Amino acid sequence: MESTFAGIPVSVEYKKTSRLSMTFDKGGTLIVTVPLRATESDILRFLSDHRRWIRIHYTKAVAFAEAHEDIKVEEGGHLPYLGENLTVHIGGKTRTTKTENEIIFPEGAGEEEYIKWLKKKAKEYLPAKLALISESTGIPFRRTRISGAKKSWGSCSPDGTISLSWRLMMCPPEAIDYVIVHELCHRLHMDHSKEFWAEVESRMPDYKKRKKWLDANSFLMDLFE
Ligand SMILES: [Zn+2]
Structure with a gap:
C-alpha cells in the first residue's frame, strides 16, 4: 500500500508480526511494517501517535538522501575530504590529485580510485595526527592501525593499539581530532x-559539538565498501 502521511511518502508492508514498526529507507520513504490483521485505522493511529518521531526522522532521511545523491565519483559530483566538499573532475592525465577545491581523477576512474586515494591519505594523516595529540595530551599508545571499520570511526584495544578508520578522511579535522582524543582516553578508562x-x-571542552557532527554524519561510514 502506497500513500502519504502529513505529506510524507509512506509504504505499508503487511507481515507476520505482532506489532507495528517503522523506519525510513534511504530515499526518504517511511516504511511501516504492520501485522496481517492490522486495519487502516490501526495504522493511522500508530502514525499519529508517532507524528513527532516521523517529522524528526523525515528531515534526517531527506538530508541523507540529498547528501548521498551528490556524493559520487562522476564528473561534477562531490566528494567529502577533511571538511571540504571537492568537486569531481575526471579526465586527468596522471594519478589522482587534489587542487584547492577539486579532485581530479584519471580517465575511467570510479569509486575504487577514490577509496584507494583516501586510504593513502589516511596512512599519512591519521598516524601523524595521533602522535601529535598523544604528545599534547600526554596519553601514550602502543601502536596505530588504519582500518576500514564501518561500525565505529575508531577503537582502542586493551593492548594499547588504536585503530582509526580510513573513512575518517571524509570528516572535518575537528571531528577527527575528537575521535583521536576519545580513543586515547580509553587508555585511561576502557569504558x-x-x-x-x-x-x-578536560582535554577537549567542546567535544560534544564534534561528537554531534559525527553522529549526524554517520552515514558516511556506509557510503563505500
Ligand atoms: Zn569509546
Missing part, C-alpha cells in the same frame, strides 16, 4: 563511564 567522559572533556 564509557562518567570518569571517561570527564577525561575527554
Whole structure:
C-alpha cells in the first residue's frame, strides 16, 4: 500500500508480526511494517501517535538522501575530504590529485580510485595526527592501525593499539581530532563511564559539538565498501 502521511511518502508492508514498526529507507520513504490483521485505522493511529518521531526522522532521511545523491565519483559530483566538499573532475592525465577545491581523477576512474586515494591519505594523516595529540595530551599508545571499520570511526584495544578508520578522511579535522582524543582516553578508562567522559572533556571542552557532527554524519561510514 502506497500513500502519504502529513505529506510524507509512506509504504505499508503487511507481515507476520505482532506489532507495528517503522523506519525510513534511504530515499526518504517511511516504511511501516504492520501485522496481517492490522486495519487502516490501526495504522493511522500508530502514525499519529508517532507524528513527532516521523517529522524528526523525515528531515534526517531527506538530508541523507540529498547528501548521498551528490556524493559520487562522476564528473561534477562531490566528494567529502577533511571538511571540504571537492568537486569531481575526471579526465586527468596522471594519478589522482587534489587542487584547492577539486579532485581530479584519471580517465575511467570510479569509486575504487577514490577509496584507494583516501586510504593513502589516511596512512599519512591519521598516524601523524595521533602522535601529535598523544604528545599534547600526554596519553601514550602502543601502536596505530588504519582500518576500514564501518561500525565505529575508531577503537582502542586493551593492548594499547588504536585503530582509526580510513573513512575518517571524509570528516572535518575537528571531528577527527575528537575521535583521536576519545580513543586515547580509553587508555585511561576502557569504558564509557562518567570518569571517561570527564577525561575527554578536560582535554577537549567542546567535544560534544564534534561528537554531534559525527553522529549526524554517520552515514558516511556506509557510503563505500
Ligand atoms: Zn569509546
